[in-house]
């Protein structure tokens with residue numbers, strides 16, 4: 237994929253040159269190779285509560301808040317929204333199952349990307365659909381020195397989760413930058429939709445089983461097969477913004 241072409245196309249659609257000052261990272265499937273655990277936990281907990289979802293379907297809901305995913309399933313199978321008790325019970329069970337999984341490894345290439353982002357003086361933020369309490373602890377354990385609480389937007393900070401633009405708009409506000417002053421790094425179709433709707437240059441990394449076309453059809457400006465490929469290209473990408 238031609239980096240310069242992607243940057244030019246973005247600038248002409250946005251009506252503003254791309255001048256990155258911050259990078260907003262999604263977490264699961266970008267910083268951690270945690271999606272297999274999430275997909276298995278969702279499938280298991282749904283089946284145990286009389287709802288049905290395959291691990292494959294979980295990838296298509298990736299990025300939604302837990303409550304929103306549960307509503308979709310109860311509407312489809314029970315013809316109604318979930319009650320707040322059901323949401324709490326299902327989401328708690330899901331978190332317990334996820335936390336019992338072997339710990340998800342860091343995504344290969346993520347730290348190399350973060351180091352370059354930091355060394356270029358760009359701000360590092362996280363915008364995640366996850367609402368787990370251990371979230372920041374996990375980030376700091378595995379990536380010490382890169383993240384802080386005032387630079388994280390979680391499901392607890394938004395009214396509307398991805399694919400709504402709110403999470404990424406909040407991320408921009410938190411970083412104090414305009415849409416054309418940021419990159420987003422996302423692996424999920426709904427996450428890409430959210431970031432594109434917020435007007436941000438969106439880099440998809442296809443770390444899961446979804447075809448590339450699904451991410452590109454959501455409007456991703458660039459696509460890499462994994463985080464290592466993004467790390468390898470990041471210096472060129474940044475430089476190309478100022479050519």
Ligand code: CA
Nearest residue numbers: 262264265424
């Ligand atoms: Ca993700």
